Amino acid sequence: MVELLAPAGNLPMVEEAVASGANAIYVGPRGWSRRRDRYELSDDDVHAAIRIAHGGGAKLRVAFNTNMQSHEIAPMLRKMEGFVSRGVDGAIMTDIGAIAEVHRHFPSLSIHASIGANILNDEDVRFYRSIGVSQVVADTKLTLRELTSRKQRIDVGIEILIHANMCFTYLGKCWMSPYHRLERTADEYGKDLFKGSPNRGGLDYRVCLESWELYCGEEKWEDRVALKNDAFFLLEDIPHLIDLGVHCLKVQGREYPVPLVGRMVRFYRDLIDAYVASPKGGTFDVSPWRSRLAAIQAERDAARSHGTRMLLAEARQPVPAVPAARRA
Amino acid sequence: MNYELNTTIANLRDLRGTDLRDYGGVYLGDIYCRLYEANFLERLVDLEEGLRILRDQGKHAYVTTYAAPRNDFLPKLRRVLEVSAKAGAEAVEVHNLGIARIAREEFPQLPLHVGGFANVYTAAGIEVLRGFGAVRFTPNYELSLDEINEIAAAGGAPMELLVHGKMPLGVSDYCFLLEYEEKWGVKCPDLCQKELLLKQGDWAMKSLGKGILSGKDVCMLEHLPRLLAEGHRHFRIETVSESPAYRREVAAVYREALDRAGGGESTVDDRWSETLSRHARIGLCNGFYFGKSGMDYTGIRPNAMGSLLTVSRVES
Numbered sequence: 001m002v003e004l005l006a007p008a009g010n011l012p013m014v015e016e017a018v019a020s021g022a023n024a025i026y027v028g029p030r031g032w033s034r035r036r037d038r039y040e041l042s043d044d045d046v047h048a049a050i051r052i053a054h055g056g057g058a059k060l061r062v063a064f065n066t067n068m069q070s071h072e073i074a075p076m077l078r079k080m081e082g083f084v085s086r087g088v089d090g091a092i093m094t095d096i097g098a099i100a101e102v103h104r105h106f107p108s109l110s111i112h113a114s115i116g117a118n119i120l121n122d123e124d125v126r127f128y129r130s131i132g133v134s135q136v137v138a139d140t141k142l143t144l145r146e147l148t149s150r151k152q153r154i155d156v157g158i159e160i161l162i163h164a165n166m167c168f169t170y171l172g173k174c175w176m177s178p179y180h181r182l183e184r185t186a187d188e189y190g191k192d193l194f195k196g197s198p199n200r201g202g203l204d205y206r207v208c209l210e211s212w213e214l215y216c217g218e219e220k221w222e223d224r225v226a227l228k229n230d231a232f233f234l235l236e237d238i239p240h241l242i243d244l245g246v247h248c249l250k251v252q253g254r255e256y257p258v259p260l261v262g263r264m265v266r267f268y269r270d271l272i273d274a275y276v277a278s279p280k281g282g283t284f285d286v287s288p289w290r291s292r293l294a295a296i297q298a299e300r301d302a303a304r305s306h307g308t309r310m311l312l313a314e315a316r317q318p319v320p321a322v323p324a325a326r327r328a
Numbered sequence: 329m330n331y332e333l334n335t336t337i338a339n340l341r342d343l344r345g346t347d348l349r350d351y352g353g354v355y356l357g358d359i360y361c362r363l364y365e366a367n368f369l370e371r372l373v374d375l376e377e378g379l380r381i382l383r384d385q386g387k388h389a390y391v392t393t394y395a396a397p398r399n400d401f402l403p404k405l406r407r408v409l410e411v412s413a414k415a416g417a418e419a420v421e422v423h424n425l426g427i428a429r430i431a432r433e434e435f436p437q438l439p440l441h442v443g444g445f446a447n448v449y450t451a452a453g454i455e456v457l458r459g460f461g462a463v464r465f466t467p468n469y470e471l472s473l474d475e476i477n478e479i480a481a482a483g484g485a486p487m488e489l490l491v492h493g494k495m496p497l498g499v500s501d502y503c504f505l506l507e508y509e510e511k512w513g514v515k516c517p518d519l520c521q522k523e524l525l526l527k528q529g530d531w532a533m534k535s536l537g538k539g540i541l542s543g544k545d546v547c548m549l550e551h552l553p554r555l556l557a558e559g560h561r562h563f564r565i566e567t568v569s570e571s572p573a574y575r576r577e578v579a580a581v582y583r584e585a586l587d588r589a590g591g592g593e594s595t596v597d598d599r600w601s602e603t604l605s606r607h608a609r610i611g612l613c614n615g616f617y618f619g620k621s622g623m624d625y626t627g628i629r630p631n632a633m634g635s636l637l638t639v640s641r642v643e644s
Contacts, residue, residue: 067449067468070479096425097452118447121399123426130429131456141501146399169498169540170396173445175470176497179542179622180531196621197470199447212526214535217609221512225526228502316529319621 002242002249004272005061005159006265009039009254014049016262018056021269025053026061026092028254029079031191033063033092034116036203039254043082050086059089064102065114066201067095069192077105084109093117094172094199096131103132110134112159116199118172125154135159135247140166140232144240151244159248160241162234163264163300168208168227177205181315196315205315206308231304233293238268239275239284256303263296329590331561333582334488335575336392336568339366340374343381346572350579351565353388355421357408358568359395359443360499360539365517369394370404372411379415392421395445395499395539402430409435419463422446432460439463441488444496449475451482464488464562469495472619477558486562489555491548492578492604493566494534494541495615495622503537520569525610531623532610536569544613544623547604549581550596551617552589574607 006022008014017025027033027049030040041049046062053060062083064076080091080102090110093099094117103111112135113119113128119136128136135157138147151158167174178197185193194200209229214222234241241249249272251264271289278284334353337343348354356378358364368375368391375391382389391412394401405427412420413435420438422428423445431438441464442448442457448467457465466488467476480487505519514522520536525543532543546566548555555563565582567575581600588595604612611625618626 067447067470069449069475070451070482073450073452095447095449095453096456097450097454100456101452118396120396120424121402121426123402123429124424125426127425127429127460142398149399168502168504169500172447173396174498174540175468175616175622176533176540178470178616179495179497179533182616182619182621184619194470199468200449200470207531210528210531212528215525215527217523217525221524222508225504227526228504 001276002272003247004265004268005248005250007252007254007261008041008049009035010041010258011045011048011052013254013258013261014052016258017265018053018058020262020265022058022265024059024061024089024248025049026063028063028065029083031187031193031201032066032068032076032079033201034065034114034198035201035254036195037187037193043079046083046088047086050083050088054087061090061092061112062088063092063114064098065092065094065116067116067199068098068201070097072192073098073101075191077101080106080109096128099128099133100131107132112157113137115139115161115164116172118170120170122150122153125150125156129154129156137161137250139170140164141170144237144244147241147246148244151246157247159250160234160246161252162238162249162268163232164250164252165231166229168229172199174208175199176207177315178202180207181205181317181319183319203311205311207312207315209308210312231300233297233300235271235286235289235293238271239286242272242275253300255307256300260296260299260303264300267292267296329556331556331563331586331590332388333563333565333579333586334388334390335565335579337378337575338364338568339368340371340378341366342572343378347576348385348387350576350583351387353390353418354382355390355392356382357392359392359423359445360536360568361503361520362394362401362404363503363517365521369408372407375408375411376415379412379417383416388418389416390419390421390441391417392443393423393427395423395443395496396501397424397427398501402426406430406434409438413438422462428457428460428462436461442466444469444490445499448479451479454479454483454485458485466490466564469622470616473554473558473617474619480559487560488562488564489548489560490546490566490615491552491555491563492582493545493564493570494543494568495546495566496539496541497533497622498540500538500540505535505537523569523609534569539568541566541568542613542615542622543610544625545604545608545611546615547608547612547625548614548617549585549600549604550627551614552582552585553594556586556589570607577603578607
């Protein structure tokens, strides 16, 4: 049975996702995942999230999917040890060095390669398998044919983003945001935070969504160029992905309101259950699901547009000369 | 003092048209697009010829590979590795870990240089990649010099640093320039040969269609004495889609500056400033080397480099 993996940016979202039918939940320890810190959890809250998830029959994974600094690997391992001792079900990671270290220290812990690892071809998958990864998130640009090849040729878990954002660039291979604004601070525990760099665990200012003018030399050729960027919900592909035997369907969205995430998770729970219960070999009609998804999408789009405007405005703010956390 | 100044050249035309006297090495190929004009990575006869030209000139002959190869790239990239090995490339640069794995499995004699898109952020990552035959590393561009020195010390590995030119910011599978072929009357592969800039206010990025680069030129000229003192010896001038004059003149500045810095001098010549200013339409930046936003410039000699910063302010 395919697993439905849901996001949680706070404890109420963990509860909502479990209640809405998620098989597994992922959370980010503060400072260590690809989201701004307000959507990450303290260690105590991660412990609570493990209890809530397990109490509802779901798994709990922790996302340590920043590209961390060398000296942060030791504290990361200590933090991981605390979560492992409390029964965390797996880790979502990006940095190959950190992955190798975690696999060495916790050989029985399931490690999933994050979307930020940008695993594009079958040989990439084999590389990550060789350092201890058991499941990989498929890049959002991959085709069903590429996924089929991967499923047929390699013994690896495949995770598909069914609600996410498809950027203009490959995720994990883009630093447009920190090029324009990077604010380095530190939290109360001394963990470096990189506001503006999603690869390093900070927020992404989404500068690609700016309304760009295009010049050829000094001459303006276009008043507005939009770099292709789509936030998407999969619908028609879901039956194909289940038939293909993918292991996990993942909903992203730690930054969205709790009720909206709950509706996303419930929608996909119902859709997956309906398809699995439908006659094998028959035709599964997704059209009745469209209107329900459209309502969720409209709500998501409104939240996302507002978020993008705020981020672009924030990206224009000057960076304090001395990082706030170090001024005292 | 021994050091290497190198660059990237995408095709035979540019290789033949460039005066390489101040470069010690060249990476052949364009990492962004299979349709880039006469890309060495798609024209293997050209690649062999390019490697021969570099060897004849006494240069370190390297081959780079695609930043984001999908499954359908792999057969051609295997051929690229095969030609590189047979034609005597000294190393192949990999940005993709799958390509590193293929090289290790099928061409174990080929030394690997790890490129900036491979996301080397940690010494532990270097250790993993050494197991795949990597001998030199371009750390991810987001790292500061302090962080680079930390992983260099811990990993005991030679780093290659971008010291000048437009810094890669991202790579896509989609060339949006193709949408404008008809309107502009310019077809692929000529589209990305134009100097195309995405601008908004004081923000600017250079577009190669699938590749996005910084609008400003990274410039570490003032900081060469520090880089040498910290043990760095491999320096890259990024010249993808730049003119032969850019390649020649910028390299001449850096060669002279490195020679002086290697001799203990730390002066910055006004002639150098003038040359670099002339080639930096949007201005200069330091990338992420000093822990700031990539488009910032941190001058250590404001008077000497003042003209460059003025250009940055006026034109951006």
